[in-house]
Amino acid sequence: MDPLKVVFLGPLASFSHQVCVAPQLKVTISLLDVGFANSRIQAAAESFAKSSSVLLPQASFADAFSAIQKQEADYAVIPCENSTNGSVVQTLDLLADRNNQYNDVKVCGEYYLTVRHCLLVNKGSYPNGWTGYDGSIRKLYTHPQVWGQCDKFLSQYFKDIERQDVSSTSKAAEIVAEEPNEKTAAIASRFAAEYHGVNVLKENIEDRADNTTRFLILRNVLVERTARLDLDISSLTTTQDESLNTHKTLISFSVNHTSPGALADALVIFKTHGLNLTTINTRPSLRRAWQYIFFVECGCTPSDQNRDAVSKALNDLRQVTEACRDLGTWRDRLGQSRSRASLLSLGQHYFDDSRMGKCIQPHGSDTAT
């Protein structure tokens, strides 16, 4: 089999890259035979970081979506929500797919990563560390999602300092590394500091110790081989009895805003089919002001009834909505029975260079370990 190709927001050492090389994120090649649906033969279980996967950093989430749609990659790892700062709106906008560019892209898995942020500066610029910091940093770089995750620290120490959004935390560290004579700093991970050769001036600057980002794993539904691969994110939470593993389904829809009760009519359908709603999000429809696309995540217990319930709900939704779309079903990794301790161990990572995975940089130079 050709190596699996996995796309994510680069450059290397972004949080998205850390998810790709998480040892807990395993792909099981299941020799699933339609006639033997209950007797799965698990041929191999490997993390994306193993040499059988090729990691392809992308400049944007849109590039990752497009690589999946064009079948240039098997999986995309995309952040969708942070426990401190809420939804990643760029991801919701891509899932909204207002111009029908990503018709075949669906969610097939999720992963929760504990996110620890550091303030990064050029090597040698503050030899006495944070205790000797003289207040001279004039500009900060990071991904727009991060400001709200470090709000308390930033309000206390960097209140009136210029903030510049960049495409990822790793990009922020790269920029600082390229500006040795500027009084600038990046907010990114310790892993990004090591990779880009900059120093950690202050670590754990996130507001909350439980700061966690949920990532979605995407695939193209027309690609047969990804249908045969099972994303096994942690044996901690998976039972052999499929009906006990809860599943989530993501559905987007829009309703006629001038019709009273249109949203209520849509939502009651989930209740009718025993589908519990776990989140609701909205984004502007961009067709008319103050009209929205709704995103609903739902699931039912026991989960072997999920598929049937979802397909009935979708049929009914088509009757009462202007448009609706099934954006995929995957195994719930947060599950109600999950203890916080196991969630933390699921998302905690310690990186060294041997864990970078086999990566192909956009300009062609490979880093393989």
Ligand SMILES: O=C(O)C(=O)C[C@]1(C(=O)O)C=C[C@@H](O)C=C1
């Ligand atoms: O910038 C990165 O390193 C990313 O992978 C993106 C991203 C995000 O968009 O939420 C991922 C996790 C953290 O919440 C911060 C940034």
